Amino acid sequence: MTTIRVVGTGLLGTSIGMALSRRGHRVLLEDTSPTTLALARDLGAGEIHRDSEQPHLVVVATPPDVTAQVVARELQSWPEAIVTDVASVKQSVLDQLRLAADAASLTRYVGSHPMAGRERSGAVGAQDDLFEGRTWVLVPHESTLPAATALVRELGMATGASVVEMPAAEHDLAVAAVSHLPQVAASLVAARLRDLPDGAVALAGPGVRDVTRIAASDPLLWTQILSGNAVAITPLLGALSQDLANIQQALEALQPNGSEPGARGVLAQAIAQGQQGQARLPGKHGAAAATFASLVVVVPDEPGELGRLFTEMGKADVNLEDVRIEHAEGRPVGLAEVWVLPSALERLQEALSANGWSVHI
Template identity: 50%
Template sequence: MSEPSLGLVQIVGTGLLGTSIGLACRRAGIEVVLTDVSAEHVRTASGLGAGRPGSDDDRPSLVVVAVPPDHLGEVIASALQGTDAVVTDVGSIKGRPLADVADRVDAAQLRRYVGSHPMAGSERSGPLAASAALFDGRPWAITPHDTSAADAVAVVARLVDVCGAVATTLSPAEHDRAVARTSHLPHLAAVLVAARLAGAPAEHLALSGQGVRDVTRIAASDPAMWQQILSANSGAITALLGELSDQLHDLIAAVADDETAVLIEILSAGVVGTQAIPGKHGGPMRPMRSVFVSVPDHPGELARLFGDAGEIGVNIEDVHIDHDPGRPVGLTELVVEEGRAEHLLAALESRGWTTHR
């Protein structure tokens, strides 16, 4: 069976996701038209090569709605009523927009709607943060409802493929439960940790390392956007927050009373949870180890380290850099397969690198 053609793609909303989809489609040679309530965003996105400004004469085959959560239902319904196109959206909540759309359109129009959600993004927003590679290798949920037409689902799957993402199919309700667990709860946990830093004494903040940066990075995202997301998925996230609250009470009691067995149980559950996260290429997590290397903080040194690791024949799975506040040196953490760590350490030391075991 041949893949469906996307034809003309209209993107409504030229922020990070909408512009990135436009760039990915243009990369594949697909014609894209852009619309947004912000003319400046359209000018910026079109200037980046994500498509051309839309006009009343455009007849899209696919409309991609990439607007804030509070406006999804209205904009999706308008696209279904105003065109004959398949319509998808890239919002992070699927149940509430579907209910809003179903109240606004007829049954035939609703068949052309298939929700979707790319699991990719950034704490940065706007078209200038966009990239054609944003979705490469990333999961992208396709969430057809009970009456979605099969050919409409196929068109959305084709969009996912064009953008370089990996499709997974979930019902709207199951999607909302999944993102509450894997996205919304982690964001709120990061927010609460980051809030403990606001107003902290400078001498405390001077001890900040890579760990606190890793935990709090996503807390810098737009609060207004997240308020909309949480409101739209309140049922699923409230249930998980209740579970977290119960465990937090247990943790507080265990720390206060120095209950070693309970602490070990709670900490061990965290280890089990990290091991449940899918590894590279969606396979099981493999044992990893961190190798720490001091890297002078001037141009070319990091590239030299990566080059040496490549010549040594060890693949770097992940990397983090923690800058030394007192010296022009960065402590670079190279995450590699556990069985290759000692070989990498010895080989780097033989090449003059300062390592930390």
């Protein structure tokens, strides 16, 4: 894998080019937009592919609704190259390719999907470390050459990703649950904020920010993604709709001052099942989830103060597992909630308090 052609210089394509260029690979860029193409080049994603130089690997990073068409074209244009795509749906792309490309060319195709992204789209949102520590899914089909799968595996590893392999249909079911359904839920919750009075929105804390973070995603892109994976996500939405209906029914039975038997049990069960699901999420570096303790530190909203907090945590020999920043309404301070191992909590509290920090368990 010495020369890689990247078709599509949006967020993923540009980030892939930046990651590979940083590691010394030669990246040739292509995009239908000259402006976007030039921006990706200027950001260090590679050089513009201006001649007929044969690439070893082609990465198609175009919108999902044209992915199959572009992959078929690239397979025909570069008869010695392995071709992959990074679309977030795989079965529909493969089905379209079986109609658009000949059987011999399909042996050089390997679907793939890096499980990474940002709310900020386009080349301007690209990062050369976007895939570090993330999962990159390989989706070979029944006639894919082993050498093709090996080359795309090398691609994923070269960006710093952890590579796994699964069939297309299994992949689409999985991402429907862990990516596509959360996007719909986040967007629907965030939409409830549109017509709230300013004073009500000002009360937003970390809970609503966590739930709605991905609601800032690109509507056009997500329309294509959801349309492409409609078969997998539809039953999940049906089950979610039924759960919401059950909660609504229970709440209606409890107002005003209602005491319908079993209604409170429906609410408790919904929250408990959510706890069980959340506990299954992988922990740090993909390991089993660990239990952390947290404390809140009041941080002045001034340059260098957050860095000073982290430095003093290091001096106390306490490893930061996670952090969340919330700004206090109407006050020139921020609230930094830091997560650490439970065994380090008391030591950290004492060290920070001794250095003048306002600390709250």
